[in-house]
Amino acid sequence: MIEYDNLVNPTIKQVKPSGIRKYFDIANEMEDVISLSVGEPDFHTPWHIREAGIESLEKGRTRYTPNRGFAKLREEIAAFVSRHYRVDYTPETDVLVTVGGSEAIDLCMRCVLSPGDEVLIPQPSFVCYEPIARMAGGVPVTIETKPENGFRLTAEEIEEKVTGKTKLLVLPYPNNPTGAVMRRGDLEAVARVVEKHGLLVLSDEIYASLTYGEEKHVSIAALPGMQERTVLVNGFSKSHSMTGWRLGYACGPKELISLMTKLHQFAIMSAPTTSQYAAIEAMRGGDDDMEYMRGQYDMRRRLILDGLDKLGLKCFEPEGAFYVFPSIKCTGLTSGEFCERLIYSKHVAVVPGDAFGACGEGFLRISYCYSVKHITEALERMEAFLQEL
Amino acid sequence: MQREQLLELLQDDAKLTAAQLAVMLGEDEHEVRKAIAQYEKEGAIRGYHALVNWERTETQKASALIELRVTPKKDTGFDEIAGRIMNFPEVESVYLMSGGYDLAVTVTGRTMQDVAMFVQKRLATIDGVLSTATHFVLTKYKDGGVVFNRDYEEIDERGSNLCD
Structure with missing residues (x-):
């Protein structure tokens, strides 16, 4: 016995599994479950993008691509950004095509962090930052x-947590699960603290295209002096409904990108070839699809x-991504209790806020990647549930 | 009022209430009701109906697309003959087409024989109709923007990723 x-x-x-799991497991056992729990678009990948992938297969384009990704794709990504x-960004040196945004996050943390280095992680946020930071040998420091x-990050909140060991700030906006966005003014304040303490920024902008209202998404890399300190992570999953294609990218200073490329080249070799062909089409002809889907999500x-x-x-009114994050404190239940009772009594699955960090307790993450009828x-079921409480 | 968006929403799902439409468009409910009433009055909205897939019911139906070549009238062109064809309740749609024929007519009846008889007796005999070509619909894969074929129907496969 080993x-x-x-x-x-x-x-x-010691890394804990994702807190989202439990409710999926319960939901899978039930019939007529209405779920508002998933974090992926209900739209299919637009047909012209799928077709580009299919065409590449028909032509037999099934070999590895260059480690960094096709030059053409990197050019299109640079043009898109x-x-x-x-x-x-210079496509030759500053862009790396990865297996989803997640790989880019992992590469960035592993390239930047040495044992004991601290990473500032605003929460509530996507569940992967903390485990990845830990697995990279870093010390996650959460900011509530x-x-x-x-749910915006303020300069003061960063100042409170910065130490001599802080190396990296994760900036997860537009935010999963809260739907919060950082407007230009908010970012300027953050940028000043980042510069003052000589930090690097991992800006996870996977939901950038889903920013609602007149003002468009602003990347921290667009602020003066910040491009050289920022690894910008984005991808095709949310903007072009391409989750299953597993394709993302990182843009940043060539010194960091070349290091990340080295790691990527040994661990992954290259991102999926078919997906890269499809992504070229997405970058060239997908802006209208992106805008259409944004309009639908907004409604x-x-x-x-x-x-x-x-x-x-x-x-609070979310201005980005495709989640709302209501408070359930008025019910006197914890997030976990609420979700469990809701799924057992009304067969509605939502995710407890504390799955995204302890400070998410008292909230729910509700996804609106669903049809109007479904929502x-x-x-209606939630209304009945609340009345019976 | 984002008029085009309102129409598109209704075209997708006519069952949306004025209250829902108002919230989705960020408009006042009263204004939405007014706009819809106006569309109905002007004829921009010509009706509301359910998209029925008869193939999944007990009821038998047969549909055909009929290509008609016709001689246009001197003063009224194709309008007069189209008008006559439209009067038959069996006729679902009449389009004036560019290309190899003039009018595309869709007809639905109880059986193929019913439809064939209708074409022979009613359409082909109309003054000015030069020829008819009847194409029966074997199955509907997609209609009114909605997938009818079971194999291609939407399946929500999401929910297996335990991270996002």
């Missing part, structure tokens, strides 16, 4: 963002906000 516990890496063993977010600030966002408001669940039905 004692695997003595053989495996304790750091990885410049066109939408006003940051200019507050509903009264619209659902309003619908679900209105619905939650009528249910008496307080909810309406879920809201």
Whole structure:
């Protein structure tokens, strides 16, 4: 009998599994479950993009690509980032095509962090930063963002947590799960603290294209002096409904990108070839699709906000991504209790806020990647649930 | 009022209430009701109906697309003959086409024989109709923007990723 516990890496063993799992497992056992829990678009990848992938297969383009990704794709990515977010990157040296945004996050942390280095992670946020930081040997330091600030990160909150060991700030906006965005003014304040303490920024902008209202998404890399300190991570999953293609990218200073490329080249070799062909088409001809989907999400966002408001669940107005993050403190239940009772009694699956960090306790993450009919039905069931409490 | 968006939403799902539409568009409910009433009055909205896939019911239906070549009238062109064809309740749609024929007519009946009889007796005999070509619909894969074929129907496969 092998004692695997003595053989495996304790750091990885100690990392807790994602808190989202439990409710999926319950939901999978039930019939007629209405879920508002997933974090992926309900739209299919636009057909012309799928077709580009299919065409590449038909032509037999099934070999590795260059480690960094096709030159053509990197050019298109640089053009896309410049066109939408006003940051200019040199495609040859500053862009790396990765297996989803997640790989880019992992590479960045592993390239930047030495044992003991501290990483500032605003929460509530995407569940992967903390485990990845830990597995890279870093020390995650969480910053609790507050509903009264619209879950934005403030300069003061960073100052409170910065130490001599702080190396990296994760900037997860537009935010999963809160839907918070950082406007230019908010970023300027953050940029000043970042410069003052000589930090690097890992800016996870995977939801950038889903920013609502007149003002467009602003990347921290677009602020003076910040491009050289920022690794900008984005991808195709949310903007072009391409989750399953597993394709993302990192843009940044060539010194960091070349290091990340080295790691990528040994661990991954190159991102999927078919996906890269499809992505070239997405970058060239996908802006209209992106805008269409944003419009659809925006309408659902309003619908679900209105619905939650009528249910008496307080909810700050999210301006990005495709989640709302209502408070359930008025019910006297914890997030976990609420979700568990809701799924057992009304067969509605949502995710407890504390899955995204302890400070998410008292909130729910509700995704609106669903049809209007589906959302309406879920809201009706939630109404009945609240009345029976 | 974002008029085009309102129409598109209704075209997708006519069951959306004025209250829902108002919230989705960020408009006042009263204004939405007014706009819809106006569309109905002007004829921009010509009706609301359910998209029925008869193949999944007990009821038998047969549909055909009929290509008609016709002689246009001197003063009224194709309008007069199209007008006559439209009067038959069996006729679902009449389009004036560019290309190899003039009018595309869709007809639905109980059986293929019914439809064939209708073409023979009613359409082909109309003054000015030069020829008819009847194409029966074997199955509907997609209609009114909605997938009808079971194999291609939407399946929500999401929910297996335990991270996002």
